[in-house]
Amino acid sequence: MLRFAEKQGREIFMIGAREIELAGRLADVAGGVIRPFFRANFDHEAKADSTPVTEADRAAEASIRAILDVECPTDAIVGEEYGEKSGTSGRTWVIDPIDGTISFMAGRPIFGTLIALLEDGWPVLGLIDQCINRERWIGVPGQGTTLTGKPVSTRACRELAQASLATSGPQYFSQHDGDHFMALAAQTAHKRMLFGGDCYNYALLASGHIDIVVESGLKLHDFAALVPVVEGAGGVMCDWNGEMLHAGSEGHVIALGDPARMEDVVEALACNH
Secondary structure, three states: OEEEEEEOOEEEEEOOHHHHHHHHHHHHHHHHHHHHHOOOOOOEEEOOOOOEEEHHHHHHHHHHHHHHHHHOOOOEEEEOOOEEEOOOOOEEEEEEEEEOHHHHHOOOOOOEEEEEEEEOOEEEEEEEEEOOOOEEEEEEOOOEEEEOOEEEOOOOOOOHHHOOEEEOOHHHOOHHHHHHHHHHHOOOOHHHOEEOOOHHHHHHHHOOOOOEEEEOOOOHHHHOOHHHHHHHOOOEEEOOOOOEOOOOOOOOEEEEOOHHHHHHHHHHHOOOO
16 A cells, blocks of 8 residues: 555555455455345344344454454454454554444345545545445545446535435434534425435435435444545545544544535534534
8 A cells, every 4th residue: 555645734545456356355245244134034132322233244244354354464453343453554444344234124225334444543445335236335535436346426516505415314413413413404405305324325425416414423433434435536524623534533424525515514513523
């Protein structure tokens, strides 16, 4: 992995074919594990935070980790189901085997496997894989984003009032964050607002179908893979204060198809998180 130009004061890295191939292979293996469980009978339970976890989540993450343990033994791993494994290389693979477990359990094919590679805490490679529809977005800032091998790009948005806004659901906001989200929503094309979708919303934004996604309470495994996909397609991701996302970000997330609208969205949220 080679270094290339600085971005907003930080050095970013050139991802090579090996990392892209490996990410794709990890997604292939995870998809092969997940598909037999889809719309089938399987065990599930609630985690400590009341979110559900299924047999498929755990089996898919285990399959990814088994490959990384062999092929990238010095890299760290952060996964939703099996936690953190330390490393010495400065690189971290971040895994969410099924982002959108509730949709998966309901038989809705809008969940995704998220795989990210971080260099010194910054996302440099991201993959969103929807294994039922056989859709795969791979993004690298500075190198572009593809959907199943074909380049995609975000769309322009002339003004906030014309923007389509999406989020996973109002139930995921605290009262405080929800109030600020609705303040933003009131300035967008709110009758076209979309609820549900998890990572799939960000993939659709990267493909030019949605203008803004805003969420709070996300963890690293929820957003790390999304950043390179959105930014590789010409969009931008940041927190609610307009700061770039990294391993230490607290999980208030904005994704914009048109970076020109960043100031408008941050001002509309007016939250100072």
